[in-house]
Amino acid sequence: MEKILVGLKRVVDFNVRVRVKSDGSGVETDGVKMSINPFDEIALEEALRIRERGDASEIIAVSIGNSDAQQQLRTGLAMGADRAILVLTDSPVDQLTIAGIFLALVKKEKPDLVLLGKQAIDNDNNQTGQMLAALWGRPQATFASNIELSGATAKVTREVDAGLETIEVDLPAVITTDLRLNEPRYVKLPDIMKAKKKPLEQISIADLGVEPSCGLKEISYEAPPRRSKGTMVEDVASLVAALKAKGLV
């Protein structure tokens, strides 16, 4: 296969304890550590392994956002992506527009495979991959835990509620990654230096001819109701007594 397109979203790092802003307009991001969405990192790792097996020749990392997202793309280049595209926008973009942007890039780059994380850990939407596949009129294999490529098809094992489902899809296709697909590599210092020389193209949404669609209006953010700390019991007997008192056993 020729090309793989991988999406890398810049998100609040998964270790950060997120706090809602007091005015309800969003969550605190000032001075907060930002990273590549963990599922996207898995997508890139899988693309790298496919290329290392000789099954692909070029990996293009794509991000959509303001110029800060260059950091995540540079990390992606250091991991091993061949080149990067940053689609610049200063305002937040809705999911359908994001899928439209990916579609425009797909038409331009003609990849055989698009690998995306199954969800971003900020908005937890879990829809971009499915939307791109729909707009593109191509197969989707979501929540992948194993990918086997053979010629013009891919056999994908998916983590579903009932267990593991395997489907076969014709390429080109969109595959979204689940946690157990692989463990992403660490970036080494020499690779970071090398990544600085790799091409990182910046384009605007307008350059791609994409019209932003009418998204969902964000009315307000609030902190979730907290569960309060309960009682500590001393031993099994007291635990059983407490459970019995609650009528649970």
Place this chain on the structure above:
Amino acid sequence: MTRVLLIAEHDGTSINQSTAKCVACATELPDAEVHVAVFADDGATLAGEAARLASVAKVLQVDRPENRHALAAVVAPQVVALAEGYSHVFGPSTTFGKDLMARVAALLSVNQVSDVMSVESSHRFKRPVYAGNAILTVEAPSDRPVVATVRTASYQAVGMDNDAAIEKTSTDAELPQHTRFVELKAGKSDRPDLQTASKVVSGGRALGSSENFDIIYKLADTLNAAVGASRAAVDAGYVPNEMQVGQTGKIIAPELYIAVGISGAIQHLTGIKDAGTIVAINKDADAPIFEIADLGLVGDLFKIVPELAEALSR
């Protein structure tokens, strides 16, 4: 009038309980008329079961050989063909619904409202973001259909005392050939289903091995509980993936949740927020799980768990 098309989830034999929870959510919409669509290869029995769901006005039975396995790429165009005239299209936020509904949304040129946890008005919904660390209220445009997935843990299944009309119907949707079902390896278990069980016992990395997980199964069996696990335990290979509870696994709301050897990462806690009573057993008194547990017991799980199973079986 709010007209809701609700996509039933099933395994070919019976309707998944997620559907009954979706109906509960749909009936929160003002003045709602709920129609349930069953896509199957031979859906007579399934449609009959769906017709018993309380508050459902009509069941649409769409039989087609291609619907034998629920492939999103195959079902989505049929949903779109049926969606004409409906103001809302709902599905469960299970792996089935997540896979399907976003594809439907894109084909209808709208954004999906993911994981609805409460209905504020016909177009305004609350949903969790940042692993449940924030609740976002969103408003969908009023001039387009609302496509949404329902966070099933936020709803109680409706009753099964109805007798709705069943309408056999078909669509002329053109179905793609590019996606083919190969196989489903389902975890065989006589235990209650993790997603719907009223009691759940979960184990974490502290169990140390697949064999050691036996004490969790034994405790679960005394309680007639389902068994879950933290991501760490699944990643370590102690148990299969379908047992994972948390942000990226199953979101559950049992009456009783017993977390054994689970430290309580945010990503895990988001999966159990709606549980009735949370019990934590952990050797580390500072583990975050104790911050949200209703009952906590610090100590060696290998001693406590068998002792607890013993005490409960008496």
